[in-house]
Amino acid sequence: MNTTSSKIPLWQVLACGAAIVTLSMGIRHGFGLWLQPITQAQGWTRESFSFAMAIQNLSWGVFGVFAGMVADRFGAFKVLLVGGVLYALGLVGMALSPTVWAFTLTTGILIGAAQAGTTYAIVYGVIGRNIAAERRSWAMGVAAAAGSFGQFLMVPVEGWLIASLGWQTALLALATAALIILPLAVGLREPVATPGNAVKRDQTILQALTEAFRYRSFQLLMVGYFVCGFQVVFIGVHMPSYLKDQGLAPQVASTALALIGLFNVFGTYAAGALGQRLAKRHILAAIYLLRSIAIVTFLSVPISPMSVYVFAAVMGVLWLSTVPPTNAVVAQIFGLAHFSMLGGFVFFSHQIGSFMGVWLGGVLYDRTGSYDIVWYIAIALGVLAALVNLPVREQSIQRDDLRPAT
Amino acid sequence: MNTHHLTNPPPAAGQPARTHGWARGLSALVAVLLLMGVFSLYLQPDFLLTLADQLWACF
Numbered sequence: 001m002n003t004t005s006s007k008i009p010l011w012q013v014l015a016c017g018a019a020i021v022t023l024s025m026g027i028r029h030g031f032g033l034w035l036q037p038i039t040q041a042q043g044w045t046r047e048s049f050s051f052a053m054a055i056q057n058l059s060w061g062v063f064g065v066f067a068g069m070v071a072d073r074f075g076a077f078k079v080l081l082v083g084g085v086l087y088a089l090g091l092v093g094m095a096l097s098p099t100v101w102a103f104t105l106t107t108g109i110l111i112g113a114a115q116a117g118t119t120y121a122i123v124y125g126v127i128g129r130n131i132a133a134e135r136r137s138w139a140m141g142v143a144a145a146a147g148s149f150g151q152f153l154m155v156p157v158e159g160w161l162i163a164s165l166g167w168q169t170a171l172l173a174l175a176t177a178a179l180i181i182l183p184l185a186v187g188l189r190e191p192v193a194t195p196g197n198a199v200k201r202d203q204t205i206l207q208a209l210t211e212a213f214r215y216r217s218f219q220l221l222m223v224g225y226f227v228c229g230f231q232v233v234f235i236g237v238h239m240p241s242y243l244k245d246q247g248l249a250p251q252v253a254s255t256a257l258a259l260i261g262l263f264n265v266f267g268t269y270a271a272g273a274l275g276q277r278l279a280k281r282h283i284l285a286a287i288y289l290l291r292s293i294a295i296v297t298f299l300s301v302p303i304s305p306m307s308v309y310v311f312a313a314v315m316g317v318l319w320l321s322t323v324p325p326t327n328a329v330v331a332q333i334f335g336l337a338h339f340s341m342l343g344g345f346v347f348f349s350h351q352i353g354s355f356m357g358v359w360l361g362g363v364l365y366d367r368t369g370s371y372d373i374v375w376y377i378a379i380a381l382g383v384l385a386a387l388v389n390l391p392v393r394e395q396s397i398q399r400d401d402l403r404p405a406t
Numbered sequence: 407m408n409t410h411h412l413t414n415p416p417p418a419a420g421q422p423a424r425t426h427g428w429a430r431g432l433s434a435l436v437a438v439l440l441l442m443g444v445f446s447l448y449l450q451p452d453f454l455l456t457l458a459d460q461l462w463a464c465f
Contacts, residue, residue, distance in 0.1 A: 033456070149441075156447035159456055254457040258448035262441055 007191050008130045014139060016187030017123040018146030020080065023181055024087065024118035026150025027174050028056075028111065030158035034094070037167035038103075048100045052108040054355070059112025060119075061351030067116040068125070068344030069205060072337065076126045077189040083117025084181030086110050091178060095171035118181055120147065121343035124327050126188045128336045136331065137280065140324035141272010148268045148320050152261035202399070208338035211399075212345070217333060217392040221326055222349040224284060227385035228322045229353030231291055231378050235315060236260075238361040242371050243308060252305045256312035263316025270317075272324035280325035280332075284389040287325075291318050292382030299375055332394050 035049050071079040090113075093106025116122075123143055131139045161170035203211065212218045240253040274283055298311040330346060331339050357378075364373045447453065 149444075152441070153444050155457070156444065156453060159453055251454050254448065254454045257457065258445055261448075262445050265441060 008126070008188065010131060010135070010139070012187050013127055013130050014142050016184045017127060017143050020118055020181050020184050020188070021120065021123055021143050021147040022150035022153070023177060023184075024083070024115060024150070025147035026154030027087070027091070027158075027178060028115060029151040030155040031107075033155070033158050033162060034167055034171070037162065038094075041167065042103075044100055044103075048103070052100075052104045054358075055104055055108030056112040056115075057351055057354060059109045060115045061348040063113040063116035064119075064121055064344035064347050064351075065341060066344070067113075068121050068340035068342070069338075071117075071122050071125050071340040075190055076122045076340070077185055079117045079122050080185035080188060081182055083114045083122070084178060084185065087114035087118060087178035087181065088175040090114055091171050091175035095168045095175070114178075116344070120144065120323060120327065121340045121347055123188070124331075124343055125336070125340035126190065128331045128339050129190065133332070135276070137275030137324055137328040138273050140328055141269045141275065144272060144320055144323040145265050145269035147323075148261070148264040152258075152265060155257075155261070203337065205338065205341065208334070208342070209345075211397070212334060212338075212342050215333070215397065217394075218330070218342070218346075220388045220392050221329060222346055223388050224288065224385040225322065225326055225346050225350040226353035226356075227288060227381040228326075229350035229355075230357040230381055231353075232319060232357070233354040234357030234361045234374060234378055237358050238365070238371060238374070241365075243303075245370075246303045248303070248305065248308065252308055255305075256308050259309055259312040260316040260319055263313045264319040264321075267317035267319060267321040268323060271321035272328075275325045275328050280329045280394060281389045281392040283325045284322060284329075284392075285386040287318050287321055288382045288385035288389065291315065292379045292386070294318070295375060295379050295382070329392060329394055333397050335396065 031053065035046065038044070039046055039049055067079050067083070090106050090110035093102065093110060097103035097106055120143070124140055127139045127143060128136060158170065158174070161173055164170075165173060239256070240250070243253045243256070244250065271283060271287070294311060294314045298307065301307050326346060327343050330342050334342055357374075360377070361371065361374045365371055448457070
């Protein structure tokens with residue numbers, strides 16, 4: 001496996017990486033709060049706003065692959081700089097766009113690309129290259145927990161900004177906050193590679209991609225991450241409607257959101273830390289299986305605010321806890337030379353799952369009048385993801401044998 | 407098998423563990439207090455209503 005000697009101090013990697021992910025994941029997480037003010041002020045439909053958000057998610061997934069390639073080749077620092085600038089420009093555009101198409105271009109494509117350049121795959125590349133393998137999963141857990149904290153923190157902060165400054169100025173304030181990513185990126189600037197400390201690049205991008213996509217364990221990880229996206233986004237987007245259908249007050253759903261955010265921080269950290277002592281495939285299998293068990297239990301017991309809160313807390317623990325072990329396994333298997341790019345591809349699979357979770361949730365609800373079928377699909381997919389993660393081989397790939405037995 | 411506590415990741419080979427127990431405990435306490443503080447923001451009645459209105463797209 002390709003390894004490097006430590007070049008940036010551990011505390012610096014963690015502090016700057018965590019702060020960047022806190023900002024990049026957090027800012028975007030509260031965008032739903034702008035739906036009403038923007039659509040009312042501009043006279044646009046909800047569909048226009050939602051379309052831009054859908055484009056943003058796809059843009060994040062697609063650009064993630066390319067951002068990863070560039071980060072692997074030229075360093076994460078430059079990608080983070082561009083990502084921070086794009087984030088600020090996208091937010092300014094979100095505030096000032098006069099038409100739906102300009103809004104889609106800035107809020108959808110620009111901010112999606114900015115997220116690709118400032119979130120996990122890029123920061124994890126720096127962690128991988130600068131933190132020893134013995135602590136890597138833990139460090140990834142710290143960064144993921146920071147992202148989870150950002151999501152948890154920024155929703156009320158953005159609500160306060162809108163109430164205090166108005167929706168437009170609040171976005172400009174966030175654009176300024178996004179620029180903080182630039183000085184933080186300096187903390188992740190890696191020294192110019194020398195023969196003694198550079199990550200070995202024995203493969204071209206094409207060779208690395210061919211190797212990964214032909215490797216069974218990589219395929220299985222992508223399947224698992226697809227399921228993660230499907231479940232998380234289906235529950236996140238459609239659960240409020242489900243709870244409303246069940247006759248519960250909207251405040252129950254709000255509290256559930258807060259509980260998911262709170263327990264998500266603990267879950268992501270714990271998953272990363274556990275990855276140092278347990279097989280990551282077992283952690284991933286357990287997470288997906290527990291999600292299915294949680295959903296089955298939630299659907300089986302009489303629904304009440306308390307059952308919703310318990311479900312939200314359990315799902316919170318399991319929410320983004322897949323992120324550190326999945327990425328750590330990719331680094332373990334393929335090394336670090338093309339890690340951000342491969343992480344980008346795995347994340348792309350996650351985003352396709354996210355899209356399917358939102359879309360199928362809506363389509364099947366419209367056709368059947370309930371979410372039952374989608375819940376059953378989410379349960380079945382959880383079991384499937386648990387099973388496909390079990391045979392994942394975590395050992396470093398043997399490149400002398402280009403067709404390893406998987 | 408590694409037996410370190412969750413908040414005590416194993417030191418890298420050749421690197422001594424520099425973090426003291428009390429510092430880790432203090433860090434954990436600060437983190438929990440911070441999380442509780444943010445959680446309390448969610449439970450403010452006005453904000454809860456705003457969130458409830460917008461919830462479908464907040465995730």
